[in-house]
Amino acid sequence: MPKIAPTFSIVIPCLNEDKYLPSLLKDLSKQTNQDFEVIVVDGNSDDKTVEKARAFASKFPLTVKVVKKRNVSYQRNMGGKLAKNNWIIFMDADNRLPASFLDGIRYRLAEQPDTDLFSTWTAASGVGKNDRTLANFFNLILEIQTKLNKPIGVGALIGIRKKHFASYQFPEEEKFLEDGYLVQNASREGLSYKLFQYPQFLFSFRRVKKFGSVKLLFAVVQHHIKFWTGRSLSDDSVSRDYPMLGGAYYDELPVSQQSMIKRSREYIKTATKEQRGEIQKFVKKFFDSED
Numbered sequence: 001m002p003k004i005a006p007t008f009s010i011v012i013p014c015l016n017e018d019k020y021l022p023s024l025l026k027d028l029s030k031q032t033n034q035d036f037e038v039i040v041v042d043g044n045s046d047d048k049t050v051e052k053a054r055a056f057a058s059k060f061p062l063t064v065k066v067v068k069k070r071n072v073s074y075q076r077n078m079g080g081k082l083a084k085n086n087w088i089i090f091m092d093a094d095n096r097l098p099a100s101f102l103d104g105i106r107y108r109l110a111e112q113p114d115t116d117l118f119s120t121w122t123a124a125s126g127v128g129k130n131d132r133t134l135a136n137f138f139n140l141i142l143e144i145q146t147k148l149n150k151p152i153g154v155g156a157l158i159g160i161r162k163k164h165f166a167s168y169q170f171p172e173e174e175k176f177l178e179d180g181y182l183v184q185n186a187s188r189e190g191l192s193y194k195l196f197q198y199p200q201f202l203f204s205f206r207r208v209k210k211f212g213s214v215k216l217l218f219a220v221v222q223h224h225i226k227f228w229t230g231r232s233l234s235d236d237s238v239s240r241d242y243p244m245l246g247g248a249y250y251d252e253l254p255v256s257q258q259s260m261i262k263r264s265r266e267y268i269k270t271a272t273k274e275q276r277g278e279i280q281k282f283v284k285k286f287f288d289s290e291d
Contacts, residue, residue: 006109008036008102009088009162011079013072014053015043017093020204022052027097029059036102037061041079043070049093072155073170073178080165088165090179092156096202104199105159116191117160117168117183119153122203135203140286146195147279148271153183153193156203164191 010028014021021040028038038060040053044067053064063082067075080088089105098104109115121139124131138154145152158179160168168186170178187193271279 004086005035006087006106007085008105008159009079009083009085010036010038011076011083011088011090012038012040012093013043013075013079013090014040014045014049014093015070015072016045016047016049018045018048018052020094021049022055024091024093024095024097025053025056025059027099027101029056030099031097031102032100033103033106034060037063037084039063039065039079039082041075041082042066043075044068071172073172073174076155077169077172080162080169083162083165086162087159088162089157089159090155091201092204094204095156096204098199098201101199101201105196108194108196108199112194114192115194116164117153117158117186118194118196119158119183120196121198121200122154122156123200124203136286138203139197140283142195143197143282144279146193147275147282149187149275150270151183151187151193151195152180154203155179157201158183160186 012021012024025038028036038056040050040063042050042053042064050064050066053062056062065078065082067078069075076090079090087109105118105120108118119142121142122135124135142152142154155170155178160182164186168182168189168191171181172178174181183193
């Protein structure tokens with residue numbers, strides 16, 4: 001049976017994103033391979049998001065769907081239903097992409113043809129040290145969870161074969177980590193999930209900061225570091241390199257988010273001897289590269 005070359009349907013849920021969406025659409029218009037369509041699902045924005053999106057209609061195949069329901073999972077699911085191509089990639093409106101990004105994804109899918117869904121590492125769109133640190137630790141957590149066979153997806157960029165999407169959609173009732181549920185459910189039922197280290201997209205941490213999820217991210221990282229390296233977070237080297245880490249972050253988290261730390265601990269306990277060895281090598285390499 002001949003292989004089907006990957007073609008992409010890019011689904012972008014939006015709500016009042018006239019400041020950020022045009023930059024992403026401009027990046028898409030500059031991709032080195034233009035074999036894709038773009039589907040913008042707008043939640044009845046109050047600004048000029050729809051008008052600015054439609055301005056790109058001459059650049060690539062574009063569908064702009066306006067819905068009354070303001071729910072990111074609903075909007076993603078709606079976009080997925082409209083997709084025509086054999087891969088769907090969900091992106092956030094404030095992502096940024098290098099011109100070779102989609103070609104890079106094509107290369108990875110050719111290299112690993114058993115892939116059913118994927119995400120990629122991220123680089124920070126901000127230039128500050130804190131944003132770069134956040135991006136690095138974000139990637140660390142994604143990698144560890146993947147190696148534990150407990151992958152967590154990030155809605156900012158998730159790709160899935162169209163033929164699987166009807167069975168694994170975003171849960172519209174969830175208000176937090178709805179993207180993770182899709183990836184976990186699909187992986188648990190046998191779909192092959194891959195986390196590509198390259199190509200990387202640029203991720204904006206503005207929502208993470210706005211909703212206080214920075215504390216959650218660093219609390220999760222804190223517990224992983226303690227386990228996988230045996231280094232105390234009070235060590236001078238750790239406090240100097242990563243000043244935002246600290247036990248107080250964990251204590252200040254809401255109960256619902258503290259439960260995520262507990263689940264993270266449970267994931268660690270399920271690691272096999274081989275997984276532990278692989279993760280410890282990866283974490284050591286990560287910290288060596290950061291020093």
